Amino acid sequence: MCDGRNDCTDATDELDCDYKLCREPHWFPCAQPHGACLAAELKCNGIDNCPGGEDELNCPVSARFASYRRLPARNCSLSQYMCQRDRSCIPIEFQCDGKSDCADSSDELAGCSTQSAASCSGHLCPNGRCLQRKQWLCDGVDDCGDGSDEHGCVDLCKPQLGKFMCRNKEQCLQLAQVCDGHSDCMDGSDESETCNIKPDCSSKTCPPAATCHMMPVDGAQCHCPAGFRLAKFGNKCVDIDECQEREPELCSQSCENTSGGYRCLCDPGYQLARDNRTCRATISNASEHPLLLYTTQMNVMGMQLASGQQHWSRHHVYQVAGNLSKVIGVAYDGSHVYWTNIQNEAESIVKAKSDGSHSEILLTSGLDAPEDLAVDWLTQNIYFSDNEMRHIAVCSHDAHNCVVLVTEDVHQPRGLALWPQRGQMFWTDWGVKPMIVRASMNGERSTPIVSDNIHWPNGIVVDMHQQRIYWVDAKLGSIQTVRPDGSGRRTVLDGILKHPYGLAVYEDQLYWSDWVTKSIHACHKYSGKQHRVLAKDSTIYAVHIYHPAKQPQTPNACASARCSHLCLLAEPEAGGHSCACPDGMKLAPDHQRCIQMVKRQRLFVGVGQYLLEIEHTAFGRHVVSASHALDCVISEMVYNSVNGSLIIADNERHIIVEYQPEQGRTQGQGHGQPLRTLIRSNLGNVSALAFDHISQNLYWADAERRVLELYSFHTRHRALIRFFAGQESPIGLSVMPADGYLFVALKARRQSYIDRLPLSGRGTPTHVFEDELGDDDIKMATDYEQHTLYWSDSDMGMIKYTDIHQTQALMFRNKLRRPYSLALVHQDLFWSELGSPSIYWAHKSNMGPRKRIDVVPSRGDGDGDMHGQYPMSMGGAPWRLSLAASVSIGEEQQLHQQQHPCRQQNGGCSHICVGVGRLAATCLCPVGFVYRDASNRTCLEALDCEFRCHSSGECLTLAHRCNGRQDCVDRSDEQDCDVGHKPKPKVMCTNRQFACHNAEDCVEKNKRCDGHKDCPDNSDELHCSQFDKTKSCHAHQLACDNGKCVDQSLMCDGKNDCGDNTDENPSKCDSPASCDMGMFQCSSGACIAGSWECDGRIDCSDASDEHDKCGQRQCPADMHRCMLGQCLDRRLVCDGHNDCGDMTDELNCGIHDSPSKANICGTLYQCASNLKLCLDPAARCNGTAECPRGEDEADCGDMCSINEFQCRSEKQCIRKEFRCDRAKDCSDGSDEENCDKIQNQTLSQPWTAASRACRPHLFDCHDGECVDMSRVCNSFPDCENGNDEGPLCATACGGRPVCQHKCRATPTGAVCSCFDGYRLDTDQRSCVDVNECLEGNQPCAQICENTLGGYQCQCHADFMLHQDRVSCKSLQAGATLLFSSYNEVRNLSEQPMMLQVAWSANDSRIDGFDVDMERQLGYFSSEEQGIVYQVDMRRGSVTRALAVPSPTKLAVDWATGNVYVLAGGSASQEIYACSFTARMCGRILQVKTHMHLRHLAIDGYHGRLFYIAMRLEGFGHASAEVHVARLDGSHKELMLHKKDSYMTALALDPHQQQLYYLDMHSRTLERISYRSRSGSGPHRRPEVMVHKSPALKQPSGLSIYENHAYIVNLGSKEAVRCRLYGERICKSINLNVNNAQDIVVAGRSRQPMAATNPCQHSHCHGMCILADYGYECMCGSQLVAEGEQCPHGSSSELEVGASRQDRPQSSGSSIQRWLMALLVLVVGSLAVGLGYMYFRWRQRGHTGLNINLHFQNPLSTIGSKAFIDHERNEASVGINANGMDGMASSHSHSSSETGTTSASSSFSAQQFGMPNVLQRMLRPKQTSSSQMATEMLLENSRASELYTLDNGRKAARGGGTRVQDILVADTDDDAATGGSFGGDYAGDDANARLVP
Secondary structure: OOOOOOOOOOOHHHOOHHHHHOOOOOEEEOOOOOOOEEEHHHOOOOOOOOOOOHHHOOOOOOOOOHHHOOOOOOOOOOOEEEOOOOOOEEEHHHOOOOOOOOOOOHHHOOOOOOOOHHHOOOEEOOOOOEEOOHHHOOOOOOOOOOOHHHOOOHHHOOHHHOEEEOOOOOOEEEHHHOOOOOOOOOOOOOOOHHHHOOOOOOOOOOOOOOEEEEEOOOEEEEEOOOOEEEOOOOOOEEEOOHHHHOOOOOOOOEEEEEOOEEEEEOOOOEEEOOOOOOEEEOOOOHHHOOEEEEEOEOOEEEEEOOOOOOOOOOOEEEEEEOOOOOEEEEEEOOOEEEEEEOOOOOOEEEEEEOOOOOOEEEEOEOOOOEEEEEEOOOOOOEEEEEOOOOEEEEEOOOOOOEEEEEOOOOOOEEEEEEEHHHOEEEEEEOOOOOEEEEEEOOOOOOEEEEOOOOOOEEEEEEEOOOOEEEEEEOOOOEEEEEOOOOOOOEEEEEOOOOOEEEEEEEOOEEEEEEOOOOEEEEEEOOOOOOOEEEEEOOOOOOEEEEOHHHOOOOOOHHHOOOOOOEEEEOOHHHOOEEEEOOOOEEEOOOOOOEEEOOOOOEEEEEEOOEEEEEEOOOOEOOEEEEEEEOOOOOOEEEEEOOOOEEEEEEOOOOEEEEEOHHHHHOHHHOOOOOEEEEEOOOOOOEEEEEEEOOOOEEEEEEOOOOEEEEEEOOOOOEEEEEEOOOOOEEEEEEEEOOOOEEEEEEEOOOOEEEEEEEOOOOOOOEEEEOOOOOOOOEEEEEEOOOOEEEEEEOOOOEEEEEEOOOOOOEEEEOOOOOEEEEEEEOOEEEEEEOOOOEEEEEEOOOOOOOEEEEOOOOOOOOOOOOEEOOOHHHOOOOOOOEEEEOOOOOHHHHHHHHHOHHHOHHHHOOOEEEEOOOOOEEEEOOOOEEEOOOOOOOEEEHHHOOEEOOOOOOEEOHHHOOOOOOOOOOOHHHOOOOHHHOOOOOOOOOOOEEEOOOOOOEEEHHHOOOOOOOOOOOHHHOOOOOOOOOOOOOOOEEEOOOOOEEEHHHOOOOOOOOOOOHHHOHHHHOOOOOOOOOEEEOOOOOEEEHHHOOOOOOOOOOOHHHOHHHOOOOOOOOEEEOOOOOEEEHHHOOOOOOOOOOOHHHOOOOOOOOOOOOOOOOOOEEOOOOOOOEEOHHHOOOOOOOOOOOHHHOOOOOOOOOOEEEOOOOOOEEEHHHOOOOOOOOOOOHHHOOHHHOOOOOOOOOOOOOOOOOOOOEEEOOOOOEEEHHHOOOOOOOOOOOOOOOHHHOOOOOOOOOOOOEEEEEOOEEEEEOOOOEEEOOOOOOEEEOOOOOOOOOOOOOEEEEEOOEEEEEOOOOEEEOOOOOOEEEOOOOOEEEEEEOOEEEEEEOOOOEEEEEEEOOOOOOOEEEEEOOOOEEEEEEOOOOEEEEEEOOOOEEEEEEEOOOEEEEEEEOOOOEEEEEEOHHHOOEEEEEEOOOOEEEEEEEOOOOEEEEEEEEEOOOOEEEEEEEEEOOOOOEEEEEEEEEOOOOOOEEEEEEOOOOEEEEEEEOOOOEEEEEEOOOOEEEEEEOOEEOOOEEOOOOEEEEEOOOOOOOEEEEEEEOOEEEEEEOOOOEEEEEEOOOOOOEEEEEOOOOOEEEEEEEOHHHOOOOOOOHHHHOOOOOEEEEEOOEEEEEEOOEEEOOOOOOOOOOOOEEOOOOOHHHOOOOOOHHHHHHHHHHHHHHHHHHHHHHHHHHHHHHHOOOOOOOOOOEEOOHHHHOOOHHHHHHHHHHHOOOEOOOOOEOOHHHHHOOHHHHOOEEOOOOOOHHHHOOHHHHHHHHOOOOOOOOOOOOOOOOOOOOHHHHOOEEOOEEOOOOOOOOOOOOOOEEOOOOOOOOOOOOOOOOOOOOOEEOOO
């Protein structure tokens, strides 16, 4: 067998020979002749697995195992012997034991003959061998090898055995040799005179079958045959019961006594070996091979044991499961492997398949230190011991039902063994009273069977075949055995065991693990002989052996029992079985069913759109009892304990819904829709939900809108209870209904804190906690029974709690990884962690360990830890898991609910009732409503409350005022109704006037504070000390009495903005005057812009601008509504592109609705948005979008969202929060590189107290501990080393003032600190003001004014300050977002979210666009058509068109309506100004030839033109310059020169006079001021606003609006909105197209209008261009005098829809006719030359003609060699020395150099001679009215022009005869142009294109 020859006909003798012979490369044989056979992965793994360690010899050194590198010299321990040759180590007991364990046999040669008896603990043989145990003497086996251990053994040499012992005990003779007349004993004792005396045997009467022998001493003696002995009484031979006397040495298993002997028997599954004593397990197939499993903390290992019935003699060792943590116990039932994990906070019992796959956590809850486990193979129940919980417990096979069996007298249980056939279990306990214990498997009849002379029992095993119990004692170093009843105790082996732990038995062998030797040992179970080491490993724990014969299937009582939950076997004396119930249940009287005693609470987990229900149990497996797929995203949720529903906030659809889980389970049975929408409007980002179960009100915190609101389930009304007007945002919320208040966590600019508020929101908030709070999410949960509030702090990584009545923050858990949502279930507190798919929990008393369950599968896993109805379609874990718990209401709470006033007719409230404790209530009004009278019970609309009665406070309309009837009880409605008291109409004062406080008079502002009283009320001369006469107030501002200007939006909001309380004067707020026209008046009295009303954002401090009359925003009838709620232009429905983002716009599209999807492109890439457009396959995922909607760049994986991090290799995208979290999420580990350089890190990293620095408000104890400063010098040592107390504590701040502001006493002296807004001066004592306007990020959106201890923000005239007093909002709200997508400009608006097609350019690419908001006109350019279009934005239709040579980017001068355009394509060098009123364009600016223009921007308010000029500096390096000029092109000035830069876009803020630009090379958004200072010129220092952010990948478009930058990136589906002040946070805006190139915010305030427009009064017959001193007149490109007529042909206008051949001819047409004549001659000459060249070319052997085909990528051209050559040749003169155009050579470069996609060419463009030369020759000479043309690359970026398919053939577009290969295509119609080449349009400088 396995000899390389097929001896069997089926070749089975040669199967699995590598395994059988242990051959490499799959297996490695250890050196011992029958040593272990290791799996290949165990070789060179850094661990000695062979007993001699040869598996780690000659290993290559790797970084992983560098620390394990085997050195030539090895040191063995004192308990080991070192072999001489290979220096391997073996146990010292193996030396001189008669067996060679070293490869060189040195263990049996060196020193064995001279070994002393002192060094041998057992018996030293004369030949030097040492027997390990003295019990091996006289056992009938020659252990010494020389027979000396069997000499003189009297018990073995007895006459009864037919033998005679000589007197000197040196010889043992057969009885026949005694008294035979021949002396056989050396001392002659076998012969004597007695041998011959009488009576002899002839006269001796012996029993039947006995024989008589003469003995030297006793004479004639009777001897019974073998197996018999003489009876003590009576002359007869009786049978010897060997089975009883010599048990258990005779037989392996059962022994049957026979007459004169015995017979060994074997149990089923075993067969008797040839020695008739040993039982061997039957092995009939491969699955019945014995398997030994052992654990090493990190791994579960397997060892296939060799057997005499197998064809191999080595044990095969391999890994079953790896990468584990602290695995201890292990068991196997033939199909699954089970193991215990005691890892701190991850204690569990795990189940896996036999190969270690598909592992699942069976149990975590109720475990603390599960050390050992055993599986009852009859019932499949799992038994285990828990060392910390101090009990023996059992669980069903699925761990759904668990029961604690034994707790009494259990201290430190460890090993556990079962005997299911007898219903018994045994365990070891090494606690206070070490013992071996037996009990019934149902936990009853527990009794110790060994309690004496036992110290540290570990492993235990049952040998059910021989009915003995074995255990190992680590203290005694022994293996001992006893019968199940405690009798027959004896020691198997001792003295040679060091620290045994695990134990197993198989056949006649015992197997154990030893911690000291780190190995698996084996020996004979009776004698202890055959000791050997099977394998080594790291520290080995449990040992378990499986064979089917060891787990026989026998009838059992549970097979017929009818237990509802758990059936446990028991001893026959205990009834054979019993039923058991899990926690919270008890056994019914029938002793079969379990009755629910405590209802299990459920934990709800929100995972995206899925809701999981988990039944929580204190002991047992958590089960997903139900899963629900919802039509909403679960952002936050709370449980409604009244009706059992869940209230869910969806922050994507901005709704709050109510879901009934019970109805959700039965939805398919017709029980109705379980999801009901509660709130669908005026919702931002809901950060927390809370439910008041007494008043049945829902509370929520809206962080985006900075409000707290509630919803009444009684009346379904909604009220705003708190608006945080500053920079505070509510991020956490919890209500205390019984106490009448709530806790809210607020995040402010400088800190976070927790406030306490009444449930009504009224009153002053109380700061409860403000120390040690992070700047991220804070979530809350309340324990109403214990009156405890818990909150998680994801930034600080901790959970704290406090008593709600005595608030003091106490630590619950710290050093967590960003804890998030909280929920209380029974006695346990659950929490989730950001970015983790797991749920954690601990007992709310904080006494137990932390537990974890994985509710969402990790990458590549199956069901995770949870079992049950888990939705496999759910996918991976979202970033946040939301939690909620089903809270049951007790009888006492229900009584309080029924008695609460809000339950009695809604507390008398017309709308909303809110509790004020348990027995009181108050009423609230919805937004836009006010109380009707002083009772504050009834609410009515604020619009109906125009007058209040003086005494009752009742509301009346003005129609009841002075109507002659008494409506008020006190007649106050009819008082002061005379003419003198009637209100006078309010006068309208201009911006240059001062409004007197009587609101009736206006005076010029220069008369304010001039010493003369001009106002009737003298208000113009009040508070003049702080009045700045140089500053004026806007029309929408309040003139404070002290001269300060305050926006009216900030009036009457409870904050003193004026400084003298003018804005909060009761006379202004209680009876506010009406606002100006176009303004909206808040209920509080403040005035805001009228456009702010009902815009979806709260602007009034009382939220009255978002009242109920705003209505629900619906999609217009002509638009499609997406499933996610946004509105979509009908033209985008069924267009083949996912514009909704959820594919609902492409559903149910018929044949006529969507284009045919037939593939006509063959192997080319077909665009889905234009099926006729075919691209080279290389265009797919090349970084630029060529398809109309950019689908060629979709799903390329190299453009990550701004919320993601892009891995360096494979372009993998991971969550940004995973960056630098000390866990490698990228396959290349790039997410964990350069982490020390990351700024503003959002993830809190793990830290320890010893390594972190103390926070500023903490005191450093200098031992790694930090304590709060409030505990320093408090006469109590809070630091462990007492450093917080000292003698200076009493005197540091006493006596004279030490600090200017605040003084804190410390043990080292006084520590000074300052109030907010100040900082310590250099003397560390005095305080100086901090100028916040100059430090750090700009705190204000527009104007910042520093004040003592703070700052104040102001806005420009077109804006008003928002309620946060930082941001500015445009008075004309409703701006929309315009972005270009190939041939369309799309309009994206909010409230509702609406996507429309603003205008379309048919099939032409839009290269640039801009809008004129004042005139509602749009403009866009088409480079390929050479046209700039004007669009009516109201109708979306093109109205006019002007011709410009290859126009690209454009910008509008909104003052005059002129449009400025870059001309010349991608290498443009000119800027044209176009006037659609004058219908002409003209060049105003030209840059040098070595530069080209990239972008431009216009400031129409200040009359400035900005443009980017790019310069190539060689070797691929480029520099960018930003220039400024007047709008007529004059006064050009360099603003900025930046090396190694590639700027892509410009945008400006005319109010701030800041110019913004994008740099693709450095991935930055920067700005530079162009505001001029007198005598010093403009500011020229750039400022980086956003640097290398995910918002800047490949930025291409930029727009500025309301101090935010809107950016689009090439290849990205989303736009980005970045704040330009404070924290420059960027948020994404989904566009759903990959090719958005330009972006413009269509807002009027973006284009402020100047007071006058000089061009309105001009008399220009052509264009009027603003200039330095007014304006200039232009006719085409020529400046003309005012009033001068423009020459004929100056117009550039085209008919809308006209092609290039229809364009008007220029004034140079006569010259062109001459040139056309010359052209005919040149073409003829060229044809002859080409013909000759072609003839010579064919003579050289060429047969084909192949032409380069270029798809030019404009961005990739920059920095390429072709572009550099082009730029250099442009600077040179004409043609090179070879007569070739310099640019022609660039076309021969490969695509890798030029960034183009090019066909292979054997006939390059150079061989044509001079295509560019022809262009130069054909250019018309420049005249005063002609347009300057620039040379262009022969390229076309539109693939649709290059491929015109006709039956699979490529054809020319010119309309001529089809030829095989077309060299030059004329895009003009020769018939229309008189056959002239290139046409007569002077500006068309690149009509000749290379086409296929």
